[in-house]
Amino acid sequence: xxxxxxxxLNEILDxxxxxxxxxxxxxxxxxxxxxxxxxxxEKEVAEVASALRIALNKEGRKIEIEEEMTQRxxxxxxxxxxxxxxxxxxxxxxxxxxxxxxxIVERLPEATVFPGVNTTFYGRPTEPGIWNEYCAGCGNCILxxxxxxxxxxxxxxxxxxxxxxxxxxxxxxxxxxxxxxWQLIYDRLKAKGKLRNLEEIMPPKDWSTASYGGVRxxxxxxxxx
Amino acid sequence: xxxxxxxxxxxxxxxxxYISLIAQGRYLEAIAVIRERMPFPSVCGRLCYHPxxxxxxxxxxxxxxxxxxxxxxxxxxxxxMRPPLPAPPEVTKPExxxxxxxxxxxLTAAQDLAxxxxxxxxxxxxxxxxxxxxxxxxxxxxPGQLVDWDVQHILALGVELKxxxxxxxxxxxxxxxxxxxxxxxxxxxxxxxxxxSRLSAEIIAEGALIFGTVWAVHAVGAGHQAxxxxxxxxxxxxxxxxxxxxxxxxxxxxxxxxxxxxxxxxKLAARAEMPxxxxxxxxxxxxxMESGYSEEVALREALRCLSCxxxxxxxxxxxxxxxxxxxxxxxxxxxxxxxxxxxxxxxxCLACGICAAECPAGAIFxxxxxxxxxxxxxxxxxxxxxxxxxxxxxFTCSYHTTTREYKDFPENVIHINLPCIxxxxxxxxxxxFEHGAAGLGVVSCKGxxxxxxxxxxxxxxxxxxxxxxLKEIGFEESKIELFELDSLSDTEWLNIANLMLERVS
Numbered sequence: 059x060x061x062x063x064x065x066x067l068n069e070i071l072d073x074x075x076x077x078x079x080x081x082x083x084x085x086x087x088x089x090x091x092x093x094x095x096x097x098x099x100e101k102e103v104a105e106v107a108s109a110l111r112i113a114l115n116k117e118g119r120k121i122e123i124e125e126e127m128t129q130r131x132x133x134x135x136x137x138x139x140x141x142x143x144x145x146x147x148x149x150x151x152x153x154x155x156x157x158x159x160x161x162i163v164e165r166l167p168e169a170t171v172f173p174g175v176n177t178t179f180y181g182r183p184t185e186p187g188i189w190n191e192y193c194a195g196c197g198n199c200i201l202x203x204x205x206x207x208x209x210x211x212x213x214x215x216x217x218x219x220x221x222x223x224x225x226x227x228x229x230x231x232x233x234x235x236x237x238x239x240w241q242l243i244y245d246r247l248k249a250k251g252k253l254r255n256l257e258e259i260m261p262p263k264d265w266s267t268a269s270y271g272g273v274r275x276x277x278x279x280x281x282x283x
Numbered sequence: 284x285x286x287x288x289x290x291x292x293x294x295x296x297x298x299x300x301y302i303s304l305i306a307q308g309r310y311l312e313a314i315a316v317i318r319e320r321m322p323f324p325s326v327c328g329r330l331c332y333h334p335x336x337x338x339x340x341x342x343x344x345x346x347x348x349x350x351x352x353x354x355x356x357x358x359x360x361x362x363x364m365r366p367p368l369p370a371p372p373e374v375t376k377p378e379x380x381x382x383x384x385x386x387x388x389x390l391t392a393a394q395d396l397a398x399x400x401x402x403x404x405x406x407x408x409x410x411x412x413x414x415x416x417x418x419x420x421x422x423x424x425x426p427g428q429l430v431d432w433d434v435q436h437i438l439a440l441g442v443e444l445k446x447x448x449x450x451x452x453x454x455x456x457x458x459x460x461x462x463x464x465x466x467x468x469x470x471x472x473x474x475x476x477x478x479x480s481r482l483s484a485e486i487i488a489e490g491a492l493i494f495g496t497v498w499a500v501h502a503v504g505a506g507h508q509a510x511x512x513x514x515x516x517x518x519x520x521x522x523x524x525x526x527x528x529x530x531x532x533x534x535x536x537x538x539x540x541x542x543x544x545x546x547x548x549x550k551l552a553a554r555a556e557m558p559x560x561x562x563x564x565x566x567x568x569x570x571x572m573e574s575g576y577s578e579e580v581a582l583r584e585a586l587r588c589l590s591c592x593x594x595x596x597x598x599x600x601x602x603x604x605x606x607x608x609x610x611x612x613x614x615x616x617x618x619x620x621x622x623x624x625x626x627x628x629x630x631x632c633l634a635c636g637i638c639a640a641e642c643p644a645g646a647i648f649x650x651x652x653x654x655x656x657x658x659x660x661x662x663x664x665x666x667x668x669x670x671x672x673x674x675x676x677x678f679t680c681s682y683h684t685t686t687r688e689y690k691d692f693p694e695n696v697i698h699i700n701l702p703c704i705x706x707x708x709x710x711x712x713x714x715x716f717e718h719g720a721a722g723l724g725v726v727s728c729k730g731x732x733x734x735x736x737x738x739x740x741x742x743x744x745x746x747x748x749x750x751x752x753l754k755e756i757g758f759e760e761s762k763i764e765l766f767e768l769d770s771l772s773d774t775e776w777l778n779i780a781n782l783m784l785e786r787v788s
């Protein structure tokens with residue numbers, strides 16, 4: 059799923075206070091990915107709203123802060139469902155991912171929307187409270203060639219043909235908290251008796267399916283109206 | 284799901300609710316809950332046959348919770364404090380109701396009907412209300428002034444009482460009808476008088492009259508039933524309500540509970556004995572033999588409740604299936620079904636509140652010890668104290684204390700005592716600041732002593748998280764502090780409160 063993390067509250071405050079005339083702010087969360095990664099669910103919405111009230115009260119600024127949830131902010135219909143609430147506010151602080159923020163803007167062009175979270179990567183919780191990147195969305199999956207471990211997302215250098223010289227004790231030289239993806243691939247290939255696969259040289263990757271080929275779009279005729 | 288104690292109570296007392304309020308030191312709220320369904324806690328705190336205790340699941344761990352004695356404790360506490368009597372509810376119904384017999388049954392019906400908005404008159408042959416228990420019980424068994432105190436609560440609702448007025452001698456049913464009473468309830472009860480056996484549509488006779496002497500708790504139950512039927516009759520509905528689907532009862536398994544004991548998830552705790560006065564004192568004074576629980580004993584006893592069915596429930600429409608509850612529950616109550624959905628096994632839940640406090644979707648609520656009630660309490664208490672002087676909150680754990688009466692706290696300390704502070708959410712801590720608190724002291728157990736195994740660890744993380752948030756908005760992190768103390772550390776609370784006050788002023 060999409061992983062995001064809350065922006066520091068001082069940055070959020072700066073965004074809000076940088077715009078004149080905000081009397082009512084609506085904090086909007088999303089019940090999908092950002093709920094699961096503790097960035098923008100109902101709990102975070104309440105906490106961020108409360109913290110902002112505490113901060114603004116200290117500075118003597120009078121901003122009414124309300125709280126709202128959407129089922130999935132990246133859907134037109136779910137944003138439309140709270141459009142009256144949004145129109146009744148001077149600005150929105152969205153705790154949905156970047157897609158959600160832009161959906162609100164598209165549906166309600168008049169709205170002022172601040173991003174309350176940084177959308178970071180596609181990943182998963184490897185243990186409670188820790189999320190790791192697992193997919194880079196490169197648009198051309200090669201997991202069948204690398205024993206189900208993605209060197210694009212999980213090798214810091216996106217290498218396709220084995221580790222770099224910075225792999226030490228199974229860890230990445232960029233950060234010792236990162237497992238070396240190529241060590242993981244090697245270990246799995248070895249366990250399966252398929253080490254010879256490594257002799258096959260992967261050609262340079264075609265990055266046009268990743269964002270380097272321009273803004274991406276997929277379509278499916280039979281799903282269209 | 285309902286707890287077995289409540290399912291067993293003939294009067295329908297919300298037993299678990301009042302036990303939990305006692306456990307939080309909220310004794311006057313506890314007695315208010317009791318009075319809703321049991322207007323005679325003095326009687327049923329002493330003379331009940333307590334079918335609730337026979338069904339108590341705690342009996343499968345060690346011994347049942349002493350429900351009756353706890354009821355008496357709450358009643359005795361109220362009698363000692365003498366809070367104001369309830370205000371009379373507004374009379375909203377025109378139909379006058381006559382109740383013949385001011386015993387437990389008649390008085391209970393009078394309480395219920397008065398609360399529904401009916402004008403009620405009680406006719407009592409004796410010179411005083413209270414029925415058999417008031418005149419037949421010797422004071423060493425049931426002190427009469429306690430029954431009188433209970434009766435005052437009912438009369439305070441605007442119920443009119445006519446004593447020394449006997450049916451068949453001083454008035455007849457015809458008189459009552461002529462006077463405009465639209466319903467007459469004969470509740471002459473367990474004593475010898477049987478003046479009327481005539482039943483018509485206007486008249487409902489109570490259980491004791493028809494079936495013979497019953498326990499006090501049954502008389503009260505019959506009073507509730509009568510009030511419902513009279514209301515239905517006056518509203519033009521059939522007397523008997525339509526069949527309702529019975530609420531399932533939380534039944535627990537001895538083997539499963541014993542396993543939890545072995546794993547240390549449930550700690551054994553003996554049932555508190557009822558203390559007795561010295562025999563000489565009882566004999567000379569002709570007073571009760573049983574002296575009633577002290578506050579310390581009552582708190583301890585109330586905390587033995589397993590909170591059956593009062594635990595976590597999931598609002599499916601909000602649940603994101605993030606699995607946080609599955610991962611954090613110390614008891615394995617939330618689980619993943621074969622179909623891949625998250626489900627709460629209520630019978631496994633000990634109502635610690637950790638999952639509800641951690642759920643990022645706000646999808647979990649607690650049937651008992653409602654977590655969102657904490658925020659409400661914080662708001663109310665803060666608004667009541669707000670002034671020029673800085674004030675602080677002190678959050679403490681009921682398991683650490685033997686009393687709720689900390690009269691030594693300075694007035695600008697708001698003290699909130701909860702059965703395990705692991706149920707305090709991050710938002711509750713923030714709400715305290717939002718309502719103007721200058722500082723927060725949070726007292727937790729030292730690692731490993733938490734009754735719920737993980738409450739201390741969770742609150743530690745939440746306090747640290749709030750510290751981080753405070754820092755981000757330019758506040759001192761030291762405005763909130765966690766104090767890890769040994770159990771029964773309430774003697775330290777005042778020092779902690781003073782330390783926090785000093786820090787913020």
